[in-house]
Amino acid sequence: MFLQQPQFHDDEAARAYFERIRWPDGRVCPHCGVIGAEYATKRAGRYRCGAKECRKDFSTTTGTVMEQSHIGLSKWLWVFYQMCASKKGISSHQVRRSLGVSMKAAWFMTHRVREAMKAGGLAAPLGGPGKVVEVDETYHGKIAEASERRTKRKRGSTTKLGGSRRVGDKRAIVTLIERGGQARTFHVAKADLPTVQKIVRENIAKESRLHTDGSGLYTAVGKEFAAHESVDHSQEEYVRYEPTGPVHNNSAESYFSVFKRGMKGVYQHCQEKHLHRYLAEFDYRHNTRTKLGVDDKQRADLLLAGAEGKRLTYRRTHGKGQHAR
Ligand SMILES: [Zn+2]
Known part of the structure; x- marks a missing residue:
């Protein structure tokens, strides 16, 4: 099996392997x-640059998410x-057990890999002439952990903070999926009209056909695209056959179902501030x-x-200083 190959057990073999991929020329x-x-x-x-005006040192991992890690x-x-x-990913607990590293190191590594999975900044818009892009939103997990949400009163105030649970x-989470193609998923503070419209406008080519459910979030922005067709889930309508092809948002639904199964089985304690990295991970696997x-x-x-x-420093990831290397 692939994982028995030397690059997964021997650091020298790993270095040769990684350098071949990183620097093919x-x-x-x-x-x-x-x-x-x-x-x-x-x-x-470790190498020293031979260019006269440079002469700086670098290593196999300089400039990568693994830089300066011990x-x-x-x-x-x-x-x-x-x-x-693995379709659903691997938890830092599994990494800790399998590699015999500390929990902190395991957590650090998985988050760095997720950082590498984030699509590059200026990605081309999804869709295009004749292409269908599905858009859907879902809700997952709690905004704050139960302990942080405990009902409390501001000093000198009668107003309760937190407490009851609402939708x-x-x-x-909002996802855009080009049918048969790439996914781009966002964690948003609130899936309201301005937020969803902005995401749709900025990430989908106007020549695309938009497929959504019956949500009013897409009615106005849908008019800016070549076509906007929707299925009415409240009427138990999931696929409708039109002369231009079937209308549905099954790709988005199935993306969410893989995501939710993965988060349930593998990542039970994902803090909200890290959710965007987990989404990048599921996007990456979907897109490849x-x-x-x-x-x-x-x-x-x-x-x-x-x-x-x-490169993502531990400080930035964790927000509490202290480097794990
Ligand atoms: Zn140089």
């Missing part, structure tokens, strides 16, 4: 961009591969799914190849 100095001018230093995996590269590759191979207490011709190994390799420039 020779080592690139991350400081000045010069290719193949480096020479090796005494420390394995965790062995073979362990990193194992986590990358596991998070790409509004759930975390709102087997149906699109990407296998488990390629899915991880693609991610490793793109693991650059997305």
